[in-house]
Amino acid sequence: MAKAIRISSFGGPEVLEYVDVEVGQPGPGEIRLSQRAVGLNYIDVYQRTGLYKLPLPAVIGLEGAGIVTAVGEGVTHLSEGDRVAYAAAAPGAYAEERVMPAAQVVALPPELSFEQGAAMMLQGLTVQYLFRSTASLAPGDTVLFHAAAGGVGLIACQWARAMGLRLIATAGTDEKCALAKAHGAAEAINYATSDFTAAVKELTDGRGVPVVMDSVGASTWEGSLNCLSPRGLMITFGNASGPVPPFSVSELAARGSLYVTRPTLFTYIAEPGSAQDRAADLFDMVLSGKVKIDIARIRPLAEAADAHRDLEARRTTGTTVFTL
Structure with missing residues (x-):
C-alpha cells in the first residue's frame, strides 16, 4: 500500500482525498517507481474538475521523479535503481509509489535533484515542443x-x-x-x-x-x-x-x-524515443545555465487541496512541487 491523492468524484479541491492505495507490480512495458517529488500543473485541475474526464476513482497528476524499484518485461532503457523523471499521459503521479508505462520515463541526470526533475518535465517539455516544433521560430x-x-x-x-x-x-x-x-x-x-x-x-x-x-x-x-x-x-x-x-x-x-x-505535449512525445530526445534538449538547456528551474514552493503531498486553491486563485508564481 502507498499514500496517494485520489478523487472519487469531480469537483473542487475538497474532492482530493489523501488515502492508501494498492500499487501492484509492473507488467510488460511498465515500471514500478518510488517517487520522491511530484509536480503541480494546471492540467491536474482539469482532471480534478472533470474538464478532462478520467475513470473514477482516480489518482491524478502527470509529472514526477523518483527511483525505479521494479522493471517489467520488455523495458530496456531503464533498470532497477535508476533515478528517473517523467511527464506522461497516464495519470497517477500524486502517489508515493506507482506502476506506469515506461515509454515516457527518462533517466534523470545526476546533477539534477528529484525536485528539479518533478518541476521541469511537463512544463519544460511543453516549452520545448512549442518553441522547437509547433512554431517555426528564428x-x-x-x-x-x-x-x-x-x-x-x-x-x-x-x-x-x-x-x-x-x-x-x-x-x-x-x-x-x-x-x-x-x-x-x-x-x-x-x-x-x-x-x-x-x-x-x-x-x-x-x-x-x-x-x-x-x-x-x-x-x-x-x-x-x-x-x-x-x-x-x-x-x-x-x-x-x-x-x-x-x-x-x-x-x-x-x-x-x-x-x-x-497542441498537447503527449502528441509530441508519443513516438518511441521522442520523450528521451526532447528531454535531452531540455536537460541541456538547464545544465548549460540557459534555463533555471524556478521552484517557488515545496509542499507535502497531503497539502494538495490547498495547493490547488492557490493555483486556481492565481496566487502562485513559478512551480510548486510536492514531496513524499
Missing part, C-alpha cells in the same frame, strides 16, 4: 506569451532569450510582469490593468505578432487573435480561464488568413 522573431510568470511561462521567457527571440509577456500583476522580465521577457503587459491587444499593437508599430502562445483560454482568446499579424499562428495550449468558445473558421480568413492549433 532569432529576432516576436512571440506573445500569456501567463508568463507561471511555471511554463518563466521557462519560456528564458528559452526565448536563449534563442534570441523577442518575447512579449503578459501577467496579472505588476510584480508578475517584473518577474517575467527578470527571466528574459523583452516587454511585459499587465493584462489586469491594460488592454493587452492595444499594448501589443503599440509595441509592434501596429503590425501585431506572428505567433501567440496562450494557455489562458477563454478570457484571452479574442484579444489574442486581434494581436496576430496576417498569416500569424495562434497556439492555444491551455484553458486556465475556461475552454475557448466555438467560433467560425471564416473568422480566420477575415483576420488575415490566420492559423490556429490546439
Whole structure:
C-alpha cells in the first residue's frame, strides 16, 4: 500500500482525498517507481474538475521523479535503481509509489535533484515542443506569451532569450510582469490593468505578432487573435480561464488568413524515443545555465487541496512541487 491523492468524484479541491492505495507490480512495458517529488500543473485541475474526464476513482497528476524499484518485461532503457523523471499521459503521479508505462520515463541526470526533475518535465517539455516544433521560430522573431510568470511561462521567457527571440509577456500583476522580465521577457503587459491587444499593437508599430502562445483560454482568446499579424499562428495550449468558445473558421480568413492549433505535449512525445530526445534538449538547456528551474514552493503531498486553491486563485508564481 502507498499514500496517494485520489478523487472519487469531480469537483473542487475538497474532492482530493489523501488515502492508501494498492500499487501492484509492473507488467510488460511498465515500471514500478518510488517517487520522491511530484509536480503541480494546471492540467491536474482539469482532471480534478472533470474538464478532462478520467475513470473514477482516480489518482491524478502527470509529472514526477523518483527511483525505479521494479522493471517489467520488455523495458530496456531503464533498470532497477535508476533515478528517473517523467511527464506522461497516464495519470497517477500524486502517489508515493506507482506502476506506469515506461515509454515516457527518462533517466534523470545526476546533477539534477528529484525536485528539479518533478518541476521541469511537463512544463519544460511543453516549452520545448512549442518553441522547437509547433512554431517555426528564428532569432529576432516576436512571440506573445500569456501567463508568463507561471511555471511554463518563466521557462519560456528564458528559452526565448536563449534563442534570441523577442518575447512579449503578459501577467496579472505588476510584480508578475517584473518577474517575467527578470527571466528574459523583452516587454511585459499587465493584462489586469491594460488592454493587452492595444499594448501589443503599440509595441509592434501596429503590425501585431506572428505567433501567440496562450494557455489562458477563454478570457484571452479574442484579444489574442486581434494581436496576430496576417498569416500569424495562434497556439492555444491551455484553458486556465475556461475552454475557448466555438467560433467560425471564416473568422480566420477575415483576420488575415490566420492559423490556429490546439497542441498537447503527449502528441509530441508519443513516438518511441521522442520523450528521451526532447528531454535531452531540455536537460541541456538547464545544465548549460540557459534555463533555471524556478521552484517557488515545496509542499507535502497531503497539502494538495490547498495547493490547488492557490493555483486556481492565481496566487502562485513559478512551480510548486510536492514531496513524499
